[in-house]
Amino acid sequence: MSGFSLRAHEKTDAPATAALLMRPAVRHGTMVFAPYTSEAAATAHMDAAATTFNIVAVSDTDGAVIGHIVLFRGKGFQSHSGWFGLAVHEDWWRRGVGSALMAAMIDTAHNWLGLTRISLEVFTDNDPAIALYRKFGFEIEGTMRRRVFRMGRYADGYMMARLFDPPKFSGTP
Amino acid sequence: MSTVSIRAREESDAAAIAALINLPGVRHGTLRVPFVSVDFARTWIGHPCAAALVAERDAHVIGTTALTRGSGRQAHTGSILLFVHEDHTNAGVGHALMTAVLDLADNWLGLNRVSLTVNADNDRAIHLYRKFGFETEGVLRGDVLRDGVFIDSLTMARLRL
Numbered sequence: 583m584s585g586f587s588l589r590a591h592e593k594t595d596a597p598a599t600a601a602l603l604m605r606p607a608v609r610h611g612t613m614v615f616a617p618y619t620s621e622a623a624a625t626a627h628m629d630a631a632a633t634t635f636n637i638v639a640v641s642d643t644d645g646a647v648i649g650h651i652v653l654f655r656g657k658g659f660q661s662h663s664g665w666f667g668l669a670v671h672e673d674w675w676r677r678g679v680g681s682a683l684m685a686a687m688i689d690t691a692h693n694w695l696g697l698t699r700i701s702l703e704v705f706t707d708n709d710p711a712i713a714l715y716r717k718f719g720f721e722i723e724g725t726m727r728r729r730v731f732r733m734g735r736y737a738d739g740y741m742m743a744r745l746f747d748p749p750k751f752s753g754t755p
Numbered sequence: 756m757s758t759v760s761i762r763a764r765e766e767s768d769a770a771a772i773a774a775l776i777n778l779p780g781v782r783h784g785t786l787r788v789p790f791v792s793v794d795f796a797r798t799w800i801g802h803p804c805a806a807a808l809v810a811e812r813d814a815h816v817i818g819t820t821a822l823t824r825g826s827g828r829q830a831h832t833g834s835i836l837l838f839v840h841e842d843h844t845n846a847g848v849g850h851a852l853m854t855a856v857l858d859l860a861d862n863w864l865g866l867n868r869v870s871l872t873v874n875a876d877n878d879r880a881i882h883l884y885r886k887f888g889f890e891t892e893g894v895l896r897g898d899v900l901r902d903g904v905f906i907d908s909l910t911m912a913r914l915r916l
Contacts, residue, residue, distance in 0.1 A: 616828055658788045659899045698905070699897050724893010724910055728868045731828045736867070741893045741910065 584678055586648060588686055591628075591636040598647040599638060600624035607672040611708050613730040613739060628652050634664060635690050639679050648674045651683040653691055653700075663699040664691055668711070680714050688718060692746045701743035703729070712740065719744045757813050759848055761855045764807040764819060769797040771809075771816035780841030784877050786899050805833060806859045810848045817843040820852040822860060822869075831867040833860055837880070849883050857887060857913075867915050872898070875907035888913045 591599065600621040602608060609615050614627060628636060632654065639649030648671040656663040666687055670679045691697040704711050706725060720742040728736035764772075773796035776787050800807065802823075810818035817840040825832040835856055839848045860866040873880050875894060889911040897905035 613829070614827065659786050659901065662900060662905065663898065701895070722893075723895055724891075726870070726892055726910070727912060727914055728831070729829075731831060736831070741895065743896060745897055 584682070585642050586639045586674070586677075586679060586682070587642060588637055588639055588682060591638045591650065591652070595638055595647055596625040596628075597621055599628065599650050602647055602650060602671055603669050605672065608669050610732070611705060611711060612667070612669070613703060613705070628667075634695065635666075635687060637683065637686060639670075639674075639683055647671075649679040649683050651687050653687055655695070655697070662697060663701065664695070664697050665701045665703075667702070675710065680711075681717070684714065684718050688744075693749075696749045698746045698748050699743060700746075701741065703739045703741055705730075705732070706738045706740050712742075715742050759817070759846070759851050760811050761808055761851055762811065764800060764809045764821070766797065766800055768809055768816055768819075769793050769800055772796040772800060772819060775816060775819065775838055775840055778841050781838055783901070784841075784874060784880060785836070785838055786874065786901060805864055806856055808852060808855055810839075810852050812843065812848075816840075818848040818852050820856045822856050822864075824864065824866070833864070833866045833869045835860075835869060835871050837871075844879065849880070850886075853883065853887050861915060868912055870910060870912040872908045872910050874899070874901070875909050881909065881911075884911050884913075 603612060603615055603624055604619060615624060633652050634655040635653035637651055638647045640646060641648050650669045651666060653664050653666045655661065668680060668683060691700055702715065704715065723741045723743050726739045726741065729739035730737050770793050773791050773793045775781060776791045804821045805824040806822040808820050809816045818838060820835060820837045822833050822835050824830065837849060837852060860869050871884065873884065891909050892912050893910045895908040895910060898908035899906055
């Protein structure tokens with residue numbers, strides 16, 4: 583009885599996803615979006631062509647987009663790695679949405695794309711998010727001082743990452 | 756030894772930049788995949804950045820640096836990269852390029868935070884960055900694949916007080 587489901591992000595979800603990211607409580611945790619970011623600008627940040635994995639959590643009651651996770655894959659000498667952004671509607675915090683999105687993203691990244699490194703950035707004061715990432719095995723790799731401007735101040739960010747063993751070869755039975 | 760001069764990078768430098776990046780020692784220190792084309796270098800040069808410089812000696816490009824500025828809520832930040840010809844290390848080339856690009860960052864663009872990443876085993880580069888006030892902020896484990904091995908990167912940053 584979780585009350586929500588996961589599905590692929592569609593182009594038609596863009597307005598709802600942008601609106602989710604622009605909610606003040608959600609935006610407070612992001613490092614990119616300033617107030618009055620247009621839907622077009624928010625959507626450009628999750629351009630389907632640039633993303634490797636892009637899904638939403640929707641409410642079973644009314645289909646509203648209440649969570650979002652997007653994974654970007656590195657190129658060239660970083661094609662083994664990816665980084666992601668996560669957002670959950672504040673009314674749905676502590677109800678398993680973030681965990682479900684993280685589990686789905688990690689499963690795809692590791693078991694289907696063969697990534698061996700996944701990283702993220704998070705504000706050093708975003709304790710619930712940091713706790714979630716730790717639960718999924720992410721470790722702090724460093725602290726970026728004055729990383730982003732937020733509500734009139736420079737805010738620090740952690741770099742966090744989790745490493746995975748490379749996929750195995752099954753051989754021919 | 757003739758002097759090093761610093762000038763703005765131009766589109767016509769693409770072939771020289773490609774040749775520089777394709778040097779095995781440069782690749783080892785800075786990370787590109789082998790066989791960088793002139794077309795790629797031209798595209799790379801064409802990317803908008805706040806400053807792009809080359810170092811020349813006897814009319815040969817022996818180093819380059821570029822400063823990319825963050826946007827929006829990260830407009831106070833910049834990130835830099837630096838390439839120096841492997842036959843011209845320990846000759847003040849990196850020093851001259853860093854001096855010029857950080858002067859731009861500090862005194863002409865007003866940046867508050869300049870960051871970079873460097874291979875964790877590139878002692879010479881790390882030493883240079885420390886000399887210019889960069890401090891290590893983190894170790895990115897297995898950040899890049901180099902010649903068959905996942906190696907760590909350091910992220911370093913320099914704050915203007």
